[in-house]
Amino acid sequence: MFARVVLAFGITLTLALAACGGSTSSSNSSPSVSVGTAAVSLGTAAVMISATGQLTFDPAMQTAHVGDIIQWTNTGSVMHTITFDAEPALSDPSLQPGATWEVKFTTAGTYQYHCSIHTGMVGTIVVS
Numbered sequence: 001m002f003a004r005v006v007l008a009f010g011i012t013l014t015l016a017l018a019a020c021g022g023s024t025s026s027s028n029s030s031p032s033v034s035v036g037t038a039a040v041s042l043g044t045a046a047v048m049i050s051a052t053g054q055l056t057f058d059p060a061m062q063t064a065h066v067g068d069i070i071q072w073t074n075t076g077s078v079m080h081t082i083t084f085d086a087e088p089a090l091s092d093p094s095l096q097p098g099a100t101w102e103v104k105f106t107t108a109g110t111y112q113y114h115c116s117i118h119t120g121m122v123g124t125i126v127v128s
């Protein structure tokens, strides 16, 4: 229970800081790492995944090809994150309801991710 309270406070603080900076969201960054790039918009999505109000990624297991734009949409009413286990720089720390986030992998591999807010909300992208 204590951990949940701390987590909620941390989210509130993050949102407040984003507002002070004149930025609507930390999602405005466009991180790029050796295996891929991420941004709010990279182009037309080839693969779509929903971050749902049922606290799932749908589909949880998704295949894609190198160079495909993968788009997550928050279709629920609570904030989620898209946090890559091994590539945290590609992550979206605050996917607001209705918002989207895109990632394009330039390297084949299996990329596991989760929502750092909701325990058990996990997904996998297999890029070939």
Ligand SMILES: [Cu+2]
Binding pocket: 055, 079, 080, 081, 115, 116, 117, 118, 121
């Ligand atoms: Cu979530």
